[in-house]
Amino acid sequence: MGSRSELLYFAWRNVKLRIGLGILLVFTLAALIGPYFAHHDPNAYVGPPGYPPSAEYWLGTTTFGQDVYSQFVHGLRSTFVVGLLGGGIGTILGVCIGLLAGYRGGWVDEILNMFTNIILILPTLAVLIIIAAYLTVRGIVVESIFIGCTSWPWAARAIRAQTFSLRVREFVDLARMSGRGTLKIMLTEIAPNMMSYLFMVFILQFGGAILNAATLDFIGLGPTQGVSLGLMLNNAVLWAALQLGMWWWLIPPGAAITAIVGALYVMNVGLDEIFNPKLREL
Amino acid sequence: MLALENVTKIYRTGALGLRRLTAVSEVSFEIGEREIVALIGESGSGKSTIGKMILRLLRPTSGTIRFEGQDIFALNGRAVKDYYRKVQGVFQDPFASYNPIFKADRIFALIREEFFPHLSRAQWEQKVEEALRAVGLNPPDVLGKYPHQLSGGQLQRFLIARALLLDIRLLVADEIISMLDASTRVDVLNLLGDLRERGLSILFITHDLSLGHYISDRAIVLYRGRIVEMGPTERVYARPLHPYTEMLMASVPRIDQKWARQPARMEQSVTPGPTGCVYYGRCPIAQEICSRRMPELVEVEAGHYVACFMRS
Numbered sequence: 001m002g003s004r005s006e007l008l009y010f011a012w013r014n015v016k017l018r019i020g021l022g023i024l025l026v027f028t029l030a031a032l033i034g035p036y037f038a039h040h041d042p043n044a045y046v047g048p049p050g051y052p053p054s055a056e057y058w059l060g061t062t063t064f065g066q067d068v069y070s071q072f073v074h075g076l077r078s079t080f081v082v083g084l085l086g087g088g089i090g091t092i093l094g095v096c097i098g099l100l101a102g103y104r105g106g107w108v109d110e111i112l113n114m115f116t117n118i119i120l121i122l123p124t125l126a127v128l129i130i131i132a133a134y135l136t137v138r139g140i141v142v143e144s145i146f147i148g149c150t151s152w153p154w155a156a157r158a159i160r161a162q163t164f165s166l167r168v169r170e171f172v173d174l175a176r177m178s179g180r181g182t183l184k185i186m187l188t189e190i191a192p193n194m195m196s197y198l199f200m201v202f203i204l205q206f207g208g209a210i211l212n213a214a215t216l217d218f219i220g221l222g223p224t225q226g227v228s229l230g231l232m233l234n235n236a237v238l239w240a241a242l243q244l245g246m247w248w249w250l251i252p253p254g255a256a257i258t259a260i261v262g263a264l265y266v267m268n269v270g271l272d273e274i275f276n277p278k279l280r281e282l
Numbered sequence: 283m284l285a286l287e288n289v290t291k292i293y294r295t296g297a298l299g300l301r302r303l304t305a306v307s308e309v310s311f312e313i314g315e316r317e318i319v320a321l322i323g324e325s326g327s328g329k330s331t332i333g334k335m336i337l338r339l340l341r342p343t344s345g346t347i348r349f350e351g352q353d354i355f356a357l358n359g360r361a362v363k364d365y366y367r368k369v370q371g372v373f374q375d376p377f378a379s380y381n382p383i384f385k386a387d388r389i390f391a392l393i394r395e396e397f398f399p400h401l402s403r404a405q406w407e408q409k410v411e412e413a414l415r416a417v418g419l420n421p422p423d424v425l426g427k428y429p430h431q432l433s434g435g436q437l438q439r440f441l442i443a444r445a446l447l448l449d450i451r452l453l454v455a456d457e458i459i460s461m462l463d464a465s466t467r468v469d470v471l472n473l474l475g476d477l478r479e480r481g482l483s484i485l486f487i488t489h490d491l492s493l494g495h496y497i498s499d500r501a502i503v504l505y506r507g508r509i510v511e512m513g514p515t516e517r518v519y520a521r522p523l524h525p526y527t528e529m530l531m532a533s534v535p536r537i538d539q540k541w542a543r544q545p546a547r548m549e550q551s552v553t554p555g556p557t558g559c560v561y562y563g564r565c566p567i568a569q570e571i572c573s574r575r576m577p578e579l580v581e582v583e584a585g586h587y588v589a590c591f592m593r594s
């Protein structure tokens with residue numbers, strides 16, 4: 001049995017991973033095919049204001065008569081895009097810079113660490129406002145790239161510290177004596193040792209990107225067109241959905257964000273057991 | 283075959299690397315064909331640093347290490363791989379030498395990927411089994427297991443088997459016995475003896491004098507990064523010249539003798555000048571000159587060197 005198929009075998013046996021993946025799959029499907037069942041444009045004023053869920057408006061309408069179901073499934077889409085793209089960019093940048101700085105050490109580390117610290121102390125929001133002011137057309141992709149490029153420093157620092165402690169281990173020396181190149185050692189010896197940690201970084205970046213996007217949406221720097229779960233939540237709070245008892249406006253986006261991030265956390269615990277053979281239930 | 287010339291290693295420590303720590307200082311020695319050389323010293327004497335420099339894992343601050351006439355730090359690309367084909371190492375802690383998340387036999391897979399990509403699976407498996415049998419392991423018992431499922435002795439022999447897969451000429455064995463059970467120690471030691479029969483040279487790094495005596499042809503005694511005595515094992519053990527070696531010999535426990543109670547000689551507060559002998563503070567026979575100059579290694583009898591003004 002190859003090491004890859006063995007990983008898959010243990011992955012499939014892991015209940016936590018199956019639960020997490022299951023929840024994630026439900027929301028992914030909702031985001032992918034949900035919009036085809038939406039009869040209304042998410043931002044059009046189509047129905048009676050503040051109407052509870054009914055056969056016509058599955059999740060009711062907003063104070064302005066927009067269809068909540070339509071907003072929800074479209075918002076889910078953009079939320080996944082922001083999370084995957086923004087979280088993905090943040091994770092990749094953080095992992096690459098952290099691994100390189102930690103493994104090479106010396107002046108490479110000095111420079112990368114200085115760069116990391118500069119980005120870390122940068123007032124992200126202020127910079128984003130300035131950048132956004134120069135771009136007249138903003139899409140969800142541009143927003144994701146913004147978020148990804150500013151959210152990586154803490155990940156880089158944490159991974160750098162981990163790499164520092166791993167690179168002096170003797171198995172790294174052994175790999176060097178086996179003629180392995182630097183890049184291969186980083187990717188096949190050091191990175192697998194913190195695989196569950198790297199996945200956790202992605203989860204946190206994913207969740208952080210969603211929340212960051214909601215903040216940007218809220219101050220008017222979000223996509224010039226479209227909806228997102230964060231935008232829905234912010235609007236719901238802004239128009240006192242809670243106080244007016246309009247739960248159908250508030251709960252779907254809130255529950256969806258919570259469920260998605262929660263499912264990712266459960267998956268992370270499961271993955272820890274899969275990557276670390278000592279934690280496996282045999 | 284392998285020659286160290288005035289090898290010095292200085293570590294930078296402390297904030298901004300301002301403090302310097304000299305781990306190895308102007309060490310020169312050679313390892314010949316089919317020779318087992320014991321490098322003996324207490325912890326912190328720089329013996330592991332020397333081993334790591336020979337394995338190209340650390341770069342010396344100054345001095346050169348030559349293998350078959352070639353400076354090993356001038357090698358690059360394919361030449362580095364060729365070097366590792368001939369020179370390999372085994373470390374002290376068998377558990378730390380394995381990536382804990384992979385199976386133990388992955389160390390063989392690494393060798394296959396990097397050195398024998400053209401070998402067929404069947405040929406390779408046969409080669410691995412031969413190497414495992416050569417180190418006294420039964421392949422079906424140990425293949426396909428995780429490091430935590432194997433014993434320290436098995437893991438250490440695994441590492442030696444890994445080296446045997448290559449056409450090695452020199453094995454750097456860094457304290458490979460010290461973490462093993464007494465029952466498996468002799469097996470691994472005898473295994474090293476067998477390796478010499480196969481034509482290998484071994485640098486046997488140890489803090490244990492009796493182990494050094496058991497196996498080696500030549501002994502090198504290190505103190506604080508300097509060679510204080512060097513010579514054929516029999517000579518060094520029968521007639522230690524340097525006061526440090528003497529003290530080491532006297533502290534080896536013997537079965538037939540009760541230890542005489544001796545006051546322990548601790549490091550004195552007197553420190554030698556920066557140029558003085560490294561052993562000055564603990565030396566019972568030190569004279570005034572020892573605090574001023576570091577003695578050179580001097581050949582006292584054939585092949586037997588000592589760095590001591592009083593004894594040469």
